[in-house]
Amino acid sequence: MRLSGMQVRCTACPTAEPLATRAAPALHMWQRQWRANSATPLLHSSRRARPQLQRNISLQAAAKQQQLGSTASSGAAGSGKPMTASEVARAYYSAWNDKRMDDVLSLMAPDVVYEDLIYEDPFVGREALAAYFKKIGELVPQDIKFCVEDITEGDPKRCGVRWHVEIADQTGTLVQFPFSRGVSFYELNDQGQIIFARDIVEPAIKPGAASLGGISVVAPLVRKLGPKADPAILKTLPLASGAMWLFYLSYIGYVMLSTSAPGLPVWQTPPETWQAVLNESLNYFYINIGLEQLGLNPVPCVPEHPVSEALFNFVNAWSLMFWPAMLADPLSRRVPNKFGIWVGTQFLTNVFLPVYLAQRLRPDPLPEGPAPGASAASATAATAAGGTGELPAALPGYAPIFGGVAMAVGAISVGWALGARPEAGDLAARWDYFSSLLATSRVDWAFVVDAGLYAVWQAWLLGAAGAAPAYRFVPFWGMAAWLLTGPRGGDATEKSRAAQ
Numbered sequence: 135m136r137l138s139g140m141q142v143r144c145t146a147c148p149t150a151e152p153l154a155t156r157a158a159p160a161l162h163m164w165q166r167q168w169r170a171n172s173a174t175p176l177l178h179s180s181r182r183a184r185p186q187l188q189r190n191i192s193l194q195a196a197a198k199q200q201q202l203g204s205t206a207s208s209g210a211a212g213s214g215k216p217m218t219a220s221e222v223a224r225a226y227y228s229a230w231n232d233k234r235m236d237d238v239l240s241l242m243a244p245d246v247v248y249e250d251l252i253y254e255d256p257f258v259g260r261e262a263l264a265a266y267f268k269k270i271g272e273l274v275p276q277d278i279k280f281c282v283e284d285i286t287e288g289d290p291k292r293c294g295v296r297w298h299v300e301i302a303d304q305t306g307t308l309v310q311f312p313f314s315r316g317v318s319f320y321e322l323n324d325q326g327q328i329i330f331a332r333d334i335v336e337p338a339i340k341p342g343a344a345s346l347g348g349i350s351v352v353a354p355l356v357r358k359l360g361p362k363a364d365p366a367i368l369k370t371l372p373l374a375s376g377a378m379w380l381f382y383l384s385y386i387g388y389v390m391l392s393t394s395a396p397g398l399p400v401w402q403t404p405p406e407t408w409q410a411v412l413n414e415s416l417n418y419f420y421i422n423i424g425l426e427q428l429g430l431n432p433v434p435c436v437p438e439h440p441v442s443e444a445l446f447n448f449v450n451a452w453s454l455m456f457w458p459a460m461l462a463d464p465l466s467r468r469v470p471n472k473f474g475i476w477v478g479t480q481f482l483t484n485v486f487l488p489v490y491l492a493q494r495l496r497p498d499p500l501p502e503g504p505a506p507g508a509s510a511a512s513a514t515a516a517t518a519a520g521g522t523g524e525l526p527a528a529l530p531g532y533a534p535i536f537g538g539v540a541m542a543v544g545a546i547s548v549g550w551a552l553g554a555r556p557e558a559g560d561l562a563a564r565w566d567y568f569s570s571l572l573a574t575s576r577v578d579w580a581f582v583v584d585a586g587l588y589a590v591w592q593a594w595l596l597g598a599a600g601a602a603p604a605y606r607f608v609p610f611w612g613m614a615a616w617l618l619t620g621p622r623g624g625d626a627t628e629k630s631r632a633a634q
Contacts, residue, residue, distance in 0.1 A: 216326020219293035220285050223320050226328070227297070231279045235267055243327040250333045277302050278311065291322045313338045370497045378492035385484060385587075389580050397576030407577060410438050414446040415481075419543050420550070440558050441568050442578060444551035448610075449581045451543035452588050453479045455613050456487065458533040459592075462599040462620070465494040483584040487591060529599075529622045537617025544610055585609075 217225065222241055229237035242248075242260050249256040250266075257263045284296040299314035316335035323329040341348070356363040390400045398404070413436040417423050425431040437443075457476045460466050469475070469490055478486035551564065558564060571578040589609035596606040596616060605616035 216322070216324075218290040219320055219322050220287050222322060222326065222328060223285060223293050223295050223318075224282070226320075227280045227282055227295075233271070233276065235264075235271065238267065239264055241328055243323050243325070243329045246328055246331070248331045248333075252335060275301065279308070281308075281310075292320065294319050372496055375492050375495040375497070378488060378495055382488040382492060385488065389576075389583060390485070395576065396573050396579045399576065403576065407575065410442070411446075411577060413438050414443055417443065417447075418450065419447055419539075420546060437555060439567060440554040441551045441564050442571065444547040444554075445571075445578060445581050447543055447550075448547040449483060449585055449588070450480060451540040451547070452585065452610055452613070453483060453487075454543075455536055455540045455617060456591070456595075458529050458536050458617055459595045459599065459613070460490065462529045462533075463494065463595050464598060468496050468498075469493040483581070484587055491591065491594075529617065529620045531622050533617040533620065533622060537614045540617070541611070541614040544614065 226238060226241050229235075229241070239260060242263060244260050245258075246260055246263060247256050247258055248263050248266075257266050278299055278301050280297050281300050282295060282297050286294045295318045297316055297318065299311040300308040301311050303309050313336050316333060318334070319330075319332045320328050321330040361367070388395055393399055416433050417435060417438075422431050422433060422435050426435040453476075456479060457473075460469075460472050460476060466472055472490055475486050475490045551568075552561065558567070572582060573579075592609060592613050593606040596613065599620075601616050601620060605612040605620070608615075
């Protein structure tokens, strides 16, 4: 509804001013007259927004949208006065459709709070929004366009927009994209920039009357919790961290202590197994083996089966790479003892690493609420400050050393398992030995379990650090390649994060 500065009284909001009943006919007449006489090129009626929209009409509308955006921008610049909210919204959609992302970002305040309600947390700050828009540009087809159906006027600093999304079919005709209808709200600061925005898009799943039943179920719980039912407060509950601690206890109970897993539990480990682990530890990363060939080994080099040696060193090379990954994790700030955890990981793998994962999931304390009368933008910014929508950190400058060492040890381990120590037999004999290890040795079976968990942790932590899917989902080798090529300290991302 276009209100022209008037407000409708809402029973849920007693502060709103009532609108006299006698004003309703005039308001409806004004709406009809405005739609009939409006020459605003950006808008078109819902009838012309149907999927059967003809190509020539849509192309003309798109051209007029671009012209309007340019006119609005130049007009504001020439007059020296900030654009109104509706003018900024028109310029925003025009620049977005033309993929002029620099122009889009220039319309945003440096401390903008942008709520896209398909995400849990808002995007706070122009830099975070730029990263979000970049991701959209990488994933969304370039020919998708926003088609504005209606926009409110009358308030120079706030406006609402009704829109849908269109895409060209194989004949070049623009058709409405499924589940693309939405509305947006924009609020400007004193400089005429968007300080707060909220997007609400049509849901693909429509529960219908079932949602009403859900409200009736949830309502008593909300009444009981009162202000504590605020989703922002729910974020302060350590639910995710608690779930990780529960997994950790389950891992210790089954992998280390259970009598049902392959091999013997830790307290029944025979002395020869401990000796084998010690020998492999002394030959860490094959360094002592190489020194023995030169006659320089400081400690005795006791050989073990090459398959067992290779498994030991491969998993430990993977453990090595988690240190720079921890530093690149934006949530590592919650873990004060991460170096000690990483050192423990080098010896006992997942006996230590899940401790880091559980601590990084601890929620931040809820920030103090905004002062009475604060704007929606400031209120949302205060809530988002304690959220997880942070820009990724950068890798330390020495990350390529870790990646190069791990990649070399991993490659050596593969070759070592397949061909080292000829007395271990051919490939079939080595495979038989590996199969027997998994069935009888708790230590080697645990290493294989750890490797599988490491693949999950890699995808998780590298995703939090902003790594591409190719690095995240290629176990071991993807992580090594990311350490060799990923963003390191001093780049723009690290600077922007430090500034926040």
